[in-house]
Amino acid sequence: MSSPRSFSIKSLLARHETVLVLVILFEVILFQVLGRNFLTGGNVSNVFRHSVEIGLLAVAMTPVILTGGIDLSVGSMMGLCAVLFGMMVNGLGMNPWVAGLAAIACGGLGGGVNALLITRLNLPPLIVTLGTFSLFRGLAEALTKGAESYSGFPSSFLALGNSNIAGLPAQIWVFLVVATGIWFLVHRTTFGRSFRAIGYASEGSRYAGIPVNRNTSLAYILAGAVAGLAAVILVARLGEARANAGIGYELLAITAVVLGGVSIFGGSGTVVGTLLGWVALAFLNNGLTRISDYKIMDQTVASVARELSGLLTGLLLLSALAIGALTKALAVRRACVQSLSKSTTNPATP
Amino acid sequence: MTKYFRELTVAAALGLLMLSLAVFVPHFFQFQPFISRLTSQMPALVAAIGIALVIISRQIDISIGSQFSMCAIIAGLTAASGLPLGVAIVAAIAAGAAMGALNGVLVAYLGLPSIVVTLATMVTWQEALRLWQQGRLLNLPEGIQWFGLSQPAGQTVVISLAFLLLIGAAWAMRNLSVGRFVYATGTDAEAARLAGIDPKKTTFGVFVLMGGLAGLAAVLNLVQSPQVQPNCGDGLELKTIAAAVVGGVAISGGRGTLWGVLLGMLLLANVNPALTHFHQPPYWEKAIQGLVILLAVVADGLRSRKVKL
Numbered sequence: 001m002s003s004p005r006s007f008s009i010k011s012l013l014a015r016h017e018t019v020l021v022l023v024i025l026f027e028v029i030l031f032q033v034l035g036r037n038f039l040t041g042g043n044v045s046n047v048f049r050h051s052v053e054i055g056l057l058a059v060a061m062t063p064v065i066l067t068g069g070i071d072l073s074v075g076s077m078m079g080l081c082a083v084l085f086g087m088m089v090n091g092l093g094m095n096p097w098v099a100g101l102a103a104i105a106c107g108g109l110g111g112g113v114n115a116l117l118i119t120r121l122n123l124p125p126l127i128v129t130l131g132t133f134s135l136f137r138g139l140a141e142a143l144t145k146g147a148e149s150y151s152g153f154p155s156s157f158l159a160l161g162n163s164n165i166a167g168l169p170a171q172i173w174v175f176l177v178v179a180t181g182i183w184f185l186v187h188r189t190t191f192g193r194s195f196r197a198i199g200y201a202s203e204g205s206r207y208a209g210i211p212v213n214r215n216t217s218l219a220y221i222l223a224g225a226v227a228g229l230a231a232v233i234l235v236a237r238l239g240e241a242r243a244n245a246g247i248g249y250e251l252l253a254i255t256a257v258v259l260g261g262v263s264i265f266g267g268s269g270t271v272v273g274t275l276l277g278w279v280a281l282a283f284l285n286n287g288l289t290r291i292s293d294y295k296i297m298d299q300t301v302a303s304v305a306r307e308l309s310g311l312l313t314g315l316l317l318l319s320a321l322a323i324g325a326l327t328k329a330l331a332v333r334r335a336c337v338q339s340l341s342k343s344t345t346n347p348a349t350p
Numbered sequence: 351m352t353k354y355f356r357e358l359t360v361a362a363a364l365g366l367l368m369l370s371l372a373v374f375v376p377h378f379f380q381f382q383p384f385i386s387r388l389t390s391q392m393p394a395l396v397a398a399i400g401i402a403l404v405i406i407s408r409q410i411d412i413s414i415g416s417q418f419s420m421c422a423i424i425a426g427l428t429a430a431s432g433l434p435l436g437v438a439i440v441a442a443i444a445a446g447a448a449m450g451a452l453n454g455v456l457v458a459y460l461g462l463p464s465i466v467v468t469l470a471t472m473v474t475w476q477e478a479l480r481l482w483q484q485g486r487l488l489n490l491p492e493g494i495q496w497f498g499l500s501q502p503a504g505q506t507v508v509i510s511l512a513f514l515l516l517i518g519a520a521w522a523m524r525n526l527s528v529g530r531f532v533y534a535t536g537t538d539a540e541a542a543r544l545a546g547i548d549p550k551k552t553t554f555g556v557f558v559l560m561g562g563l564a565g566l567a568a569v570l571n572l573v574q575s576p577q578v579q580p581n582c583g584d585g586l587e588l589k590t591i592a593a594a595v596v597g598g599v600a601i602s603g604g605r606g607t608l609w610g611v612l613l614g615m616l617l618l619a620n621v622n623p624a625l626t627h628f629h630q631p632p633y634w635e636k637a638i639q640g641l642v643i644l645l646a647v648v649a650d651g652l653r654s655r656k657v658k659l
Contacts, residue, residue: 122651299484
């Protein structure tokens with residue numbers, strides 16, 4: 001019939017990432033034409049400065065989703081870590097850098113709680129992290145009595161959030177280190193390779209000798225620790241630590257990961273895809289605030305940019321999911337038809 | 351007895367909480383404030399019935415808060431445009447069912463995980479509502495509050511509607527074949543299919559019902575005040591999921607009763623008033639809620655582990 005359908009996972013992913021690059025290019029052109037000052041050095045570095053926290057969460061969420069899990073607690077974890085950080089610096093008078101490391105450790109500890117419940121008690125990640133989503137945020141609110149916030153951090157620390165190093169926002173360098181580290185872990189080590197194996201077939205991985213529980217645990221601990229880091233960076237940027245830090249960030253991170261072509265069922269996806277998904281979201285968020293000449297429902301686009309980008313993000317996620325599911329269903333159907341017509345050869349993935 | 355172990359445990363905990371309140375803060379049980387508190391919990395109870403069905407069929411719906419807000423605004427606008435209250439109620443339920451149907455199609459027929467689908471629809475409806483209403487309070491015309499009745503009569507209507515629904519749904523889940531379909535689909539969708547049940551249709555139906563119930567819950571909330579807030583459903587998903595899980599609905603599907611959900615709802619709903627009446631700071635509520643969810647799932651996990659051995 002038609003050309004041989006070798007639906008290798010690699011070619012699919014290559015295609016997905018190409019599509020994302022095209023989406024990003026489309027966004028850039030659109031916002032450059034419709035908006036004001038989108039493609040200026042200042043604005044582009046602004047885009048990245050303001051979305052580093054979500055980028056960090058998304059990159060660290062990737063291994064979790066690759067194992068077939070999910071972590072809804074990272075946004076709340078940011079709130080808790082931000083509050084703990086503020087208390088350590090303001091209340092205990094600790095050096096902010098030491099307190100930052102301690103906040104990252106606290107995040108790792110919180111991730112450990114998730115990991116313990118998920119792997120040792122075999123509970124569904126969704127409900128465990130929904131519980132800790134509420135617990136961590138609740139602890140943050142309780143510690144601050146619902147209203148207190150911490151500020152007055154030394155300027156040497158605030159520089160992490162507001163200064164440039166070698167022409168790029170300071171926090172971008174931290175992000176690049178973390179993202180490269182996680183990319184290396186996931187794509188260049190046997191350990192990281194196991195994330196996808198676990199997500200593809202957890203029981204099969206166990207028979208193959210992979211320590212499934214240990215490796216899955218580490219994915220959650222990593223996600224928690226990176227959430228702690230994101231909290232520290234957010235505090236450095238805003239100059240204030242509050243219990244409401246990172247509300248809703250888990251959703252944005254998951255959206256970036258899913259847009260990036262990581263299967264929500266686990267087993268396939270790349271860190272580069274996540275990064276592209278994140279950039280597409282960040283450009284959408286910022287680009288809409290640049291459009292002040294056009295109106296929607298009697299408001300300029302810029303004035304309702306937050307709601308509009310939220311709405312578009314939701315729709316984008318829905319359509320990415322639906323398209324993913326449809327292509328998968330088509331591929332399965334094709335494979336079935338082929339294996340029926342040519343029962344001697346196996347057309348499945350090589 | 352052991353079959354309803356969780357329900358009995360929660361009932362005991364609730365009884366203990368009530369008893370200690372009766373002893374230490376007797377004014378907690380003053381008739382009018384007590385009834386008002388109960389009435390204000392009825393919308394969440396109606397939504398919790400829906401979420402329990404969704405969880406029993408081994409799915410989850412975290413978009414119900416957004417659906418609730420959307421339905422409340424739709425009902426409010428319908429009523430404000432001068433149409434009778436009945437039309438507003440139908441509009442809210444229909445809008446809820448339509449939103450539920452979208453979730454249902456994506457989950458049941460495209461096989462997508464419900465958590466991600468409803469996460470996406472949650473943010474979509476929430477932001478669409480913000481864009482549409484810009485956070486404005488909506489004033490309702492006369493004759494909407496308490497269905498145009500006096501406050502005690504209105505409260506009676508709200509409470510009895512919610513309880514009638516609960517009794518009906520609990521009976522249907524136990525005695526009607528559609529109710530058993532939901533349990534069967536949640537226990538093992540493939541086995542249900544082989545037994546001649548259409549698990550896709552069942553899942554789809556459950557999501558549509560969930561949406562409709564969110565619409566009804568929004569109406570029951572709407573009639574309690576002269577205004578509607580466009581964010582009135584915020585946090586409802588967590589509240590109802592917590593009630594269901596605490597009440598013994600297994601998150602792995604196929605197990606749980608609506609009576610347990612009622613008990614879980616009442617237990618959690620009384621945490622905050624109890625904190626206030628015992629002169630404890632109320633900002634611990636969310637942390638306690640999270641802790642209770644985790645305790646409930648850990649208890650489930652330990653229990654199923656024991657069964658395996």
